[in-house]
Amino acid sequence: MTARPPVSGSLRNRLVLTLIGGAAVLTVLLFFTVRNYATQIAQQGQDNILGASAAAILDSASIRDGQIDVDIPYSAFSMLATPSDDCVFYAIYQDDVFLSGYKALVPERGASDRGGVYKTATFEGMEVRLVTVSRTLIGAEQRRQLHVVLAQTQDALSETLDQISRNAALLGVGFFSLAVLLSVWATSTTIGPLKRLADSVTRRGPQDLSPFAKPVPSEMVPLVSSLNSLMGRLDQSLGQSEDFIAEAAHRVRTPLATVRSYAEATLQRVDREENRNAVRSMIRAIDESSRAASQLLDHAMITFRADHLDRQTIDLGELVGELVTRLTPLAEMKDLELNLRAEKGVVCSGDPILIQNAVRNLIDNALKYSPSESSVDIVIAAEPRPHVCISDQGPGFPPDEVGKLAARFARGRNAEGTIGSGLGLTIAEDVATAHGGELTLSNLAGGGACVTLSF
Ligand SMILES: Nc1ncnc2c1ncn2[C@@H]1O[C@H](COP(=O)(O)OP(=O)(O)OP(=O)(O)O)[C@@H](O)[C@H]1O
Ligand SMILES: [Mg+2]
Structure with missing residues (x-):
C-alpha cells in the first residue's frame, strides 16, 4: 500500500505566484515612472511657452519721458493658445506698484534679469501655472524694476496627462500579461525535470531498483543521489529477506523431517500398544508443527511477494x-x-x-x-x-x-x-x-x- 505524504503547498503555484507578484510590482513601478516622466516633460513645455510669452511682454516695455510704457504684443497671448481654450491672466508691476492686469496676481520673489520663477497655484478657484519675470529698465536718470506675472489654467495639460496615463496603463497591462505568460512558461520549464523524475519512478516495475542514470539539473543531483542510494539499500535488503525466508523454511522443515523419520523408525520397533500410541501422537504433533511451519513460511513469503x-x-x-x-x-x-x-x-x-x-x-x-x-x-x-x-x-x-x-x-x-x-x-x-x-x-x-x- 502506498501512503500519500502530507502536502505542503505546490512548488508550481509558489513559483508562478512569486513571479506574477514580482511582475505586478514592476508594472505599477513602470506605470508611475512613465507617468511622472511624461508629466515633467509636459510641464516643462508649458513653462517654456509661459516664460517666452512673459519675456515678450517684458521686451515691449520701455521708459518714455520718465514713464514706463508697456505695449503688450498680440503674439505674447497668441502663443499661449491651447485646444482646451485655457484662460490666461497677467499683471504688471513697477517695483512694488501695480500697473495693469489682475491685481490679485502677486509677483513671486526671486525673479531677476537672469530668469523667472515658476509655481503652481490656485487663482480664482482654478489651478494655474504661474511665472514671474523681472527686468531692470534704465532711463535717462532712473532705474526701474519691472515685474510681469503671467498665469495660465492647466486644462490642456490635464488632458495630455490623462492621455499619457491611459497609454501608460495600456503599456502596463501589456507588460503584465506578457510577464504572466512568461512566468507560466518558466515555471513549467523549471518543474519539468522534477515531473519527469516522478513519472519515471511511477512507471518503474516493482522489481526495478536500478539507479537513475538520466542527466538531471544540478539542483536535483542531491535528491537523485539519495534516491539511488535508498534503492541500492532496498535492493540489498529485499535480496536478504528472500534469502532469509528460504533459509528459515529450510532450517525449520529439515530437522522436523529428521525427527519424523526417527519417530517412524521407533514406531516399527515398539511393541507395547501404549508406547506405540505415544509415538503416534508424537508423529502427529510433528506433522502439525511441520505443517504450521510450512504454512507460516508460505504466508510470510506471500505477504512479501504481494507487496512487490x-x-x-x-x-x-x-x-x-x-x-x-x-x-x-x-x-x-x-x-x-x-x-x-x-x-x-x-x-x-x-x-x-x-x-x-x-x-x-x-x-x-x-x-x-x-x-x-x-x-x-x-x-x-x-x-x-x-x-x-x-x-x-x-x-x-x-x-x-x-x-x-x-x-x-x-x-x-x-x-x-x-x-x-x-x-x-x-x-x-x-x-x-x-x-x-x-x-x-x-x-x-x-x-x-x-x-x-x-x-
Ligand atoms: N473443502 C472444504 N470443505 C469443508 N471445509 C473446508 C474446506 N476447505 C476449508 N474448510 C474449512 O475451513 C477451515 C480453514 O481452512 P484453511 O485451509 O484456512 O485451514 P486448514 O485447512 O485448517 O489448515 P491449513 O493452513 O493447513 O490449510 C478449515 O479448517 C475447514 O474447517
Ligand atoms: Mg487448508
Missing part, C-alpha cells in the same frame, strides 16, 4: 494443469479423483508463484475434507472474469462459520482430527486481494464445498 507483485501474463489452464498433475498421486492415495475442466486460453496477469500457492491450498483443502472415493472438480473459465472454481463432494463449510474461515488461524468444526494450521484460506484470500480479485466460499446445493478464486 511480479506480474506476468499467465495461462491459468497451464498453471493449474501442472499443479493437478503434481497432486494426482496424493489424491489417488486417498482414492480421490481430480477432474480439471479448463476453457482454452484463459489468461490473467499476476505472480505465478502466488497463484499456484493459492490454488494448491484450495485443492489441498478439497482433498483433505472430502470423503474417499469421491471426486474434486476444478473448473477454469474466463467469464465474467478469469477464475478457478474448486468444488468437492465433502460435508461443505459449516454454514455458521463460513464467513470467518478465511481469517488467520481460523479452523472449522469439521476440521477436528485433521492436521492443519488455519492459514490455507488466508493465503488464498491474500493472493486474490493482491491481484485485485476475490475469494468466495459457498456450499453446493447437493452438498460439498465450492471455492472460487477470481482475478
